[in-house]
Amino acid sequence: MRRRIGVVGLTSNENVGDYLLVEASKYLLRTHDPDTVLVDIDVDPRKESIRPNRRRLNFRMAAIMKAFERPILSVLRSSRIAYFYNSMYWRTKLGWYFKKRVRNLDAIVFAGGGFIKFKTQGLNYLDELILKAAHRQNIPVMMNAVGVEGYSDTDIRCQRLKKVLNYGNVKVITTRDDVDTLRDHYITNPNTVTERVGDPVFWLREMEIVDENVAKEPARTGNRIGINLINPNNFSVYGGTLSRASVVNFYRNLIAELQRQDADFTLFSNGMKVDQTFGRALVASMNLRSEQLASRPKNSDEFVNLVAGFDIILSARMHAGITAYALDVPVVGLIWGEKLQFLTKITGLRDRYFDEHELDFKKIAGLLVNNDLPDPDLERRTELRNRTQRQLSNFVDEVLRGGSTSTS
Numbered sequence: 001m002r003r004r005i006g007v008v009g010l011t012s013n014e015n016v017g018d019y020l021l022v023e024a025s026k027y028l029l030r031t032h033d034p035d036t037v038l039v040d041i042d043v044d045p046r047k048e049s050i051r052p053n054r055r056r057l058n059f060r061m062a063a064i065m066k067a068f069e070r071p072i073l074s075v076l077r078s079s080r081i082a083y084f085y086n087s088m089y090w091r092t093k094l095g096w097y098f099k100k101r102v103r104n105l106d107a108i109v110f111a112g113g114g115f116i117k118f119k120t121q122g123l124n125y126l127d128e129l130i131l132k133a134a135h136r137q138n139i140p141v142m143m144n145a146v147g148v149e150g151y152s153d154t155d156i157r158c159q160r161l162k163k164v165l166n167y168g169n170v171k172v173i174t175t176r177d178d179v180d181t182l183r184d185h186y187i188t189n190p191n192t193v194t195e196r197v198g199d200p201v202f203w204l205r206e207m208e209i210v211d212e213n214v215a216k217e218p219a220r221t222g223n224r225i226g227i228n229l230i231n232p233n234n235f236s237v238y239g240g241t242l243s244r245a246s247v248v249n250f251y252r253n254l255i256a257e258l259q260r261q262d263a264d265f266t267l268f269s270n271g272m273k274v275d276q277t278f279g280r281a282l283v284a285s286m287n288l289r290s291e292q293l294a295s296r297p298k299n300s301d302e303f304v305n306l307v308a309g310f311d312i313i314l315s316a317r318m319h320a321g322i323t324a325y326a327l328d329v330p331v332v333g334l335i336w337g338e339k340l341q342f343l344t345k346i347t348g349l350r351d352r353y354f355d356e357h358e359l360d361f362k363k364i365a366g367l368l369v370n371n372d373l374p375d376p377d378l379e380r381r382t383e384l385r386n387r388t389q390r391q392l393s394n395f396v397d398e399v400l401r402g403g404s405t406s407t408s
Helices: 016-032 055-075 079-102 123-136 156-165 179-186 200-207 244-260 273-285 300-308 318-326 338-347 361-370 378-399
Strands: 004-009 037-042 107-110 113-117 141-149 170-175 193-196 224-228 264-268 312-315 331-334
Touching: 004 016, 016 037, 016 141, 016 200, 016 300, 016 318, 016 378, 037 079, 055 079, 079 123, 079 156, 107 378, 113 123, 123 156, 141 179, 141 338, 141 378, 156 170, 156 179, 170 179, 170 378, 179 193, 193 378, 200 318, 200 378, 224 244, 244 273, 244 361, 264 273, 300 318, 312 318, 312 361, 318 331, 318 338, 331 338, 331 361, 338 378
Parallel strands: 004 037, 004 107, 107 141, 113 141, 141 170, 170 193, 224 264, 224 312, 312 331
Antiparallel strands: none
16 A cells, blocks of 8 residues: 655745745655655645635634734733643644644655744644644654754743654654754653754755756856845844844845946845835835846746856845755855754855844955855765655655664
8 A cells, every 4th residue: 555644844825945845855755755645734724725614614713813812912911821822723723624634644744944943933833733633643753854943941832842742653853953952952752863964955956846948048148146035024033133124224235236336136035925025125215127126936946947047146035045055056145043053054154144243235245246155065965965865764664664763
């Protein structure tokens, strides 16, 4: 009988980077065993088709809870009450969906991304729902190349997340970044395999998404620069001190410097509407040509080929940089969160990424215009890629056959 593996990821939001994580993980699983049936489990599904009949009531009730969340929690000021309120919201909205999606699966693989965190996005509540549903049915779980973003002994969200991560059916957790926090603070189950691996999107070149005619456009002359956009609030949302106005000013100053140097540049987003809106505001306020803002990519193919068409990029969203790195497109980048600090350390690219205290627009413009950065350490990238593939293969081969995993 063909094995059925559920692949957990964000597949209906606006960030193409999340789509790439799912597609890359599925590529690696199919490469290892083409006969495996892969079942998508969208962490936050938004299509009307998943709301049959009475389940539409769940979404209506959840919408009411969301509308009253702020006034209720402003009166009942307690982190525990906030946790239980949000837990009930997500259980009402999607608890039934996850129970249905995991039914009759042989295993579940989380397809990378920032799943082990609790301060932003609320993914900890969704982790709990999925892992509890899998635990009830004793379905083996692997969390593949996930991000680990912070830990707290006192935050109830973190401690509830820690509890489900140590379920006996959670067999393997690999991370693309903070393996020390994972091992030293989150994981207490001695049978759980942990390892630092590469982001699944490091395998992008083999996935045959790139149109080589785009990547090697014969008519291209000069140095085409891609300026990746990001919500200007991201620095402060992820714990930084850089204000929205400061981020906007950085982009404006960088663009003005590129114009002064007569550089060929295009603004582009990872598909998120808030980023694209920021790009339109820059175009309008700085009198840029409309074609200097690329159309919002709606799928992985559009995004990957957009990046492949540049000679160098400034990366703001994490997977713009990872995509460029995987495709051997030179990259300069911004650091607004801990996960980007780890990415640059692990890949050896810290010298070309800049945090909020290092945003020298003239220096960054110079790096983009000159485009003479040394090549990254390809042996390091190969090792990270191989670890990702090896751990996925071990999970499929050994756990699903009743054995135990290993790091060899």
